[in-house]
Amino acid sequence: MLTKIYGSTIHGVSAITITIEVNVDQGVGYHLVGLPDNAIKESSYRISAALKNVGYKLPGKKITINMAPADLRKEGSAYDLSIAIGILAASGMINGENVSNYIIMGELSLDGGLQPLRGVLPIAIKAREEGFKGIILPMQNTQEAAIVDNLDVLGVENIKDVIDFFNGEKMIEPTIVDTRKQFNEKITNFPFDFSEVKGQEMAKRAIEVAAAGGHNIILIGPPGSGKTMLAKRVPSILPPLTLREALETTKIHSVAGKMGAETSLMTIRPFRSPHHTISDVALVGGGTNPQPGEISLAHNGVLFLDEMPEFKRSVLEVMRQPLEDREVTISRARFTVNYPASFMLVASMNPSPSGYFPDDPNNTSSVAEMQRYMNKLSGPLLDRIDIHVEIPKVEFEQLSDKRKGELSENIRVRVMNAREIQSKRFETENINYNAQMPPKLIEKHCQLDETSQNLIKLAMAKLNLSARAFDRILKVSRTIADLEASENIQSHHISEAIQYRSLDREFWNA
Template sequence: MFSKVYSGTVLGIDSRRITVEADISDGLPVFDLVGYLGSEVREARERVRISLKNSGYRLPAKRITINLSPADMRKEGTAFDLPIAISVLAALGLLLEESLKDTLFIGELSLNGEVKKVNGVLPIVYMAYEQGFKRCIVPSCNVREGAVVKGIEVYGVDSLTQVAEFLSGNLHLAPCCLQAEDLKPSREDTQIDFSDIVGQELAKRAIEIAACGMHNILLIGPPGSGKTMLARRIPSILPELSFEESLEISKIYSVSGLLDNNQSLILNRPFRSPHHTITTTALTGGGRFPMPGEISLAHMGVLFLDEFPEFNRKTIEILRQPLEENEITITRLNGTFRYPANLMLCTAMNPCNCGYYPDRNKCHCSLSQVRNYLGKISRPLLDRIDISIEVPQSDYKDLNKKGGRETSAAIRERVMKGRLAQTERYKKDRIHFNSQLTTRMLQEYCALGKKEEKLMEEAYARLNLSARTYHRVLKVARTIADLDGSESIQEKHLSEAICYRSMDKKYWD
């Protein structure tokens, strides 16, 4: 007999439908799997066979052939165990074909018939919804993750026997339904607030501008000046995630296996802070079975690279392409995988090995040592950072100052106001932030008056700007104007934006 059921697999953060066909016929007793399979899928033969036996189903001494199509796409992972077992039961006549209609199955089987958790359920369920499936049967551990997708019923199951009884009509299961509060963004760790930071008003202002326009920022200063404290509080001034943003981020975390059992969505903007010993693959993604890296895990949030010069130079140079294109492309023998990387990069560093340059009372590094240290950051990479700000040591008076510090909530209100202006301006251009402006858009949205043109011309020559940094100054000036509620870029906005490139001149030249 012949049967057909449906499953899915993940490519990048998207999903493709997989058809699982089973045929049972006379011949030598054998259990064959075909269809360009990875090692985990080939091993499913033994898992499924023993799982069926321990669940009370006896396989006949016949030739059993399972085909996973399309046959030209490599199948990886363990999520095909459950659909293979169901296709065998249907081919044996133990399940009616009608019960499998418009149903997609995902799940790994243990030898005792238990259905175990798998990665990538959210994008697979979303694909099933788009292709018109009416229900998905997934492991109980993944059911809240899949139930995020509206318009399709998602059932959580614990065992192969439970699935078979449900499909036969002998067991009632209710689809998982999430409450509205389960999908509502929330603020995590309310103890982290900008009011904790004393002084550093210029750095706070620069971070506010960066958060408003999603600009990349470099914090440079001596040890203990508060660079890391400032960076860790950036998420507290970013707007809450919309449902669409939350769904997009959750797909990445689902594929990576980073969603907890009771977690349905990522509700807060990511803040990723990898150690400087991180490998290139861990940062960008990839591996034998391609997975998202830290760059993609920070999508719609913040990627914080502390001790920036200590990172392997080849590793951080990989940042160039995703910072320009807002996605990272990984090419492997089995295909090309694209992961989103629309993030705000925040980096922090000391100005020299000891950390105190240019304070010659504390710094004893030679100029060549300072140049060698700063030279670990290449000029092309530095050009992709919109804002460079110095974070000096706080004064004693600031440390003992009480009250009057601005909270994250107050800063966030201004950031949201600036972002609203950007959303309205760019609604026909399919971008959301000033940092995403193309060269053509700059001519339209960042036009300068005569005074501003003259100021920009002087700064271009004096600071030895490149064409890329020139464009980035204009983008930052546009964000400052938005925070000021101004329709056009004025001289004061441009002057402030130029100041955020002066660190390049002070330290690198």
């Protein structure tokens, strides 16, 4: 008897439905075809033990299983439950009348229990798109899958629950999540606030400008000046995620297996802070079985590179293309995978190997040592960072001041107002904020008066700026103007934007 069961596989951040055809016939043998990997080939042992421990057994007949499409490689152990139910239905041990109405996924333990899966959200979205009645999966994944409406999400703890469900002996209540309620309740639930930061008013202003325009920023200062503290608070002043962005971000974290059992939806912008020993594959994604990297996990959020010069140069250089294109393409001989990577880069660094500014008495680094340290960051990479800001050490008077700083909530209001101006400006374009402007739009929206023109001309000559740095200054000045709700860029906007190019100055290039 032939039975068809449906599972799913992940390709990039989307799902592809897999048809599992199970045929039980006269004879002896177990044949699994359709490009399965070793984990799937080993499923027969897990299935046999699991069925025996819940009172069933594999039929002593010839079992042929085909996983279609047969030219697409299938990976992982998540097909155990699908194959087991298919064998039981094809051999007549359970009622197989309704099995084709569901996507069935789960890894079996030897006692019949189920282990959680990766990538449940894109699987559930695909199931709804293709008109399935529901999805049967491990109980640990139900909260995540249930944010997809118009789909019955049935969570089970043991294969016996699935057998009893299809035999009509047990009802499984669908898991229901009020997505919008959960989203709205947690949308501003931030663990850190800018009011906790003492002093550093210039740095706060630079970060506000960066957040308003989606600009990349690097913070340069001695140890203990508050670089990491400032960076961790950046998500608290970014505009809240929209529901569409939340779903998009959740899909990536789901595919990477980063979602907790109690978490169904990412409600605040991600903040990723990889260690400086990270490999280039771990940062941008890829591997034998491609997975999203840190820059994709930071999609719609912040990627923080603490002590940037300590990262291997090869790791930093692979970010150059994603910083421009805002996506990563992983190419293999048989397929190509695209991962979104639209993130705000926040980096920090010490000004010298000793950690102090050249004019600080604590600085013990020679000019040559400082230059070698600075050369770890290539010019093309620094050109892609719009804002460079120096952060001095915090004085005792500031540390001992009991007054609270400005709340993140108040800064966020100004950032959102500036973003609203940008949304209206770019409503007919395929971009969202100033940092994404291509040269054509920079020319259109960054018109300068004569005073501003002369000012930037002088800066170009004195600082020996590249063409890309020139564009960055125009973008940042446009954002500063938006924060003031100014229709035109004025000379003081240009002047402030130039101040945010610290690493272009003669001081750093000596």
